[in-house]
Ligand SMILES: O=P(O)(O)O[C@H]1O[C@H](CO)[C@@H](O)[C@H]1O
């Protein structure tokens with residue numbers, strides 16, 4: 001076991017889907033995996049391993065924000081040897097061409113977090129990027145299933161409530177959507193030479209105020225989850 005994951009060695013697959021919400025982890029495991037076994041309940045950050053189309057896959061809840069996903073991603077990599085990490089999360093729309101229920105593939109992640117500064121020191125602005133192979137596979141698989149996706153830069157924010165940030169400048173520079181974990185996931189993947197991708201569903205729009213109903217949210221979550229599983233199956 002590791003500090004935050006109470007699973008024996010070998011209980012976690014080499015590819016893991018990472019939702020923030022533990023109940024989304026449970027939903028993915030119970031809806032899509034055959035023979036799912038829950039390997040973690042520490043802090044209710046549920047983790048499951050099962051099979052999807054013959055491929056062994058795990059699903060681990062990460063909680064919200066960079067500190068929380070950093071704990072789970074680091075332990076999955078260091079203590080359980082996980083090679084491929086695919087976040088399946090929600091995001092707030094920013095760009096004018098982004099709408100609720102859209103699926104966004106995070107090619108890169110801009111951030112106001114100090115993790116880049118704390119890793120590289122002043123004057124070096126490392127760009128956290130998705131693994132190109134996973135991104136390419138996700139884009140192709142989405143096309144195969146006629147699921148429109150947007151690909152680009154997302155904001156990985158330190159705060160959910162932040163009325164001091166000028167997001168309009170970021171929108172002018174093409175940032176599509178905002179969420180709270182991707183820069184840490186991509187940074188850790190780079191550090192440990194692992195593969196990572198964030199697939200996001202737009203649940204609300206910060207500029208237009210567009211919202212989803214619970215039923216619509218569920219459908220678009222399913223599109224994202226199925227895409228994440230299809231990418232994981234190939235990984
Ligand atoms: O839906 P999840 O995966 O938790 O992701 C988004 O939702 C949370 C905020 O409500 C943050 O974790 C953000 O990144």
Ligand SMILES: O=c1cc[nH]c(=O)[nH]1
Pocket residue numbers: 090091092093160178179180203204206
């Ligand atoms: O971080 C997030 C996630 C969903 N919606 C937002 O507005 N922000």
